[in-house]
Amino acid sequence: MVSPESRAVEPAAAAPYARVKRHLKAGLAAGRWPPGALMPSEAELVAEFGVSRMTVNRALRELQAEGLVARTQGVGTFAAPLHPVSSTLTIRDLHEEIEGRGHRHRAQVHVQRAEPAGAALAAQLGVAAGSAVFHTLIVHFEDELALQCEDRYVNPACSPRYLENDFTRITPTQVLFRTTALWRAQYSIQAARPTAQEARLLRVAAAEPCLIIVRRTFTRDAAITIGRLVHPGGRYLLEGQFAP
Amino acid sequence: MVSPESRAVEPAAAAPYARVKRHLKAGLAAGRWPPGALMPSEAELVAEFGVSRMTVNRALRELQAEGLVARTQGVGTFAAPLHPVSSTLTIRDLHEEIEGRGHRHRAQVHVQRAEPAGAALAAQLGVAAGSAVFHTLIVHFEDELALQCEDRYVNPACSPRYLENDFTRITPTQVLFRTTALWRAQYSIQAARPTAQEARLLRVAAAEPCLIIVRRTFTRDAAITIGRLVHPGGRYLLEGQFAP
């Protein structure tokens, strides 16, 4: 029963499900329904907004997906505790990031070959110990300043032609995105000193604090690659945001 | 037309929308529909699975929310480029994290008072320069090993009774979660040397690489708090996962 005119009056939240969502979000932000509190049932919202239950259900389902409410069948909908603050961290391709800043990206390739895998590496990549894996060691520069040392091992089964690329023109990340079906990624971030080799390649002091990201990516059943990304401290900042 | 018996045979994906979703996810993982490829339309999936359009629509909408497909009205559904690999990074409350490992958490409170805010800090917290803000400086130990130095400023308007807490018993994070309606968080992560004071408090060498997280949280319109969390390198590892 919403006339087109009334839509024109409030274009910000034309869709009924969005209106319901916005109303609930605003209430949560305002501190009505403190964490754990029982929120209105679907039936109540149906009556309040004069929409169908499916519409209300969609609003609540999306709030649940966003982690703002918790729902239990047979019990009700509750304001989420908000405890585990999960943030979205975007790891962009370095080339895009540098060019995005209007600077020039240059890559220096130090290693690009197949090597027999040691036991630990073979286990991590899920290949037989001693079998050949691809290895690249590349230093990325932003306007002549070393920004990242990228030491990467690739499972040949996932990207057989990996080594044929010219890594001064395309980054390993880009290659792997294009040739494999990424399924899962796992990473850890820590601060540490670079290895002697890394310090030399990055042209920093051996004691320079570095941000070290170890990242493993997988298809559904196999490991694609494991990479160690070393950034000189102060030259790199990971940034993230979280908004409900 | 799915009989109850056929459900019993495959309990893993009883719900039709989940079956459609699973089918599409599997196809994406298998490399059918490479990034950018046009995927089946809603009408085609309706015919293929013998379900209603709303059901198919829900499956596709959820895949879109998960970043696996991109949809454009009037055009179609496409396999997502997968380019911006966003990962979910969970910053847990330190107390829970330590206890979760079966260790003991102890907090040493060095500063707990109101202070006049300098210009820069006042601007970040959105208060008048020189007005009082709450300041806590706390070192967190895991079994007598310093794990984090937490230097935090709090907007008094958001948590007026902040200073009344016993921070050896409850962490600032917990207090703020309970007393404010968190709305948005923004953080940056980098590797650097600790300040002289931080090194002393953490009992590490001045040159020890540290993982430094600067985190600001906001309600909808005001800044709640800004915190600088310093972790001695090697004693802390941020971990994250990304799975479609």
Place this chain on the structure above:
DNA sequence: GAGTGGTCTAGACCACACG
């Protein structure tokens, strides 16, 4: 049993993009 969420349907109207 009453109330809750979980899900599905069959049809509908709309906005949009493209040839």
Place this chain on the structure above:
DNA sequence: GTGTGGTCTAGACCACTCA
């Protein structure tokens, strides 16, 4: 115009929880 996704409805059946 045709095909696409975006959305809504009115009703339905089910599973679950709690008193």
